[in-house]
Amino acid sequence: DTGVSQDPRHKITKRGQNVTFRCDPISEHNRLYWYRQTLGQGPEFLTYFQNEAQLEKSRLLSDRFSAERPKGSFSTLEIQRTEQGDSAMYLCASSSGGNNEQFFGPGTRLTVL
């Protein structure tokens, strides 16, 4: 088991462009989470999946953000028409079991110019 992986690790884009990030969770984990983290803050919940079903989305999540987990394995997070305020670290985590211990990937750092 290689843990949670994310791709790319860094992304620089111009305002207005679309970006897509990928997360590969630990294979036996049925829950997958996306978070956003800015400097000096803890992870902010964006959305999560149980298997292929998207069960929760943050009320703060703009309509420009969409996530999928089509086969209950890897997941993608797309941001359309990026804005400078979208610049942040995007973290993916997976889990299983009742206590919901989170296993995090290394993150994708997005910079919007």
Add this chain to the structure above:
Amino acid sequence: GNSVTQMEGPVTLSEEAFLTINCTYTATGYPSLFWYVQYPGEGLQLLLKATKADDKGSNKGFEATYRKETTSFHLEKGSVQVSDSAVYFCALSDQGGGGSYIPTFGRGTSLIVHP
């Protein structure tokens, strides 16, 4: 809703000093409690956890006890090392059974340990 409050940093200590990072929480159910650590340029990794009242989580010399009466989960270490310099996050997660599986994280406390 659920919330986690942890002491603001940075906490600056000399090597071998005693560490306490305070964490208190509010939750509607009976959550599991966690401390995660984040080293520069990396994702978060679990440091320790406790799943019910009076449980003590421990790992790498760090300890925290789940105190339901004070809704606290303070992190302690008797003798810190330079390599402990990192950002520490307190977190909770409901245990399902109708509760949400959405974890809640504190803002993080930066620890700086000088030789």
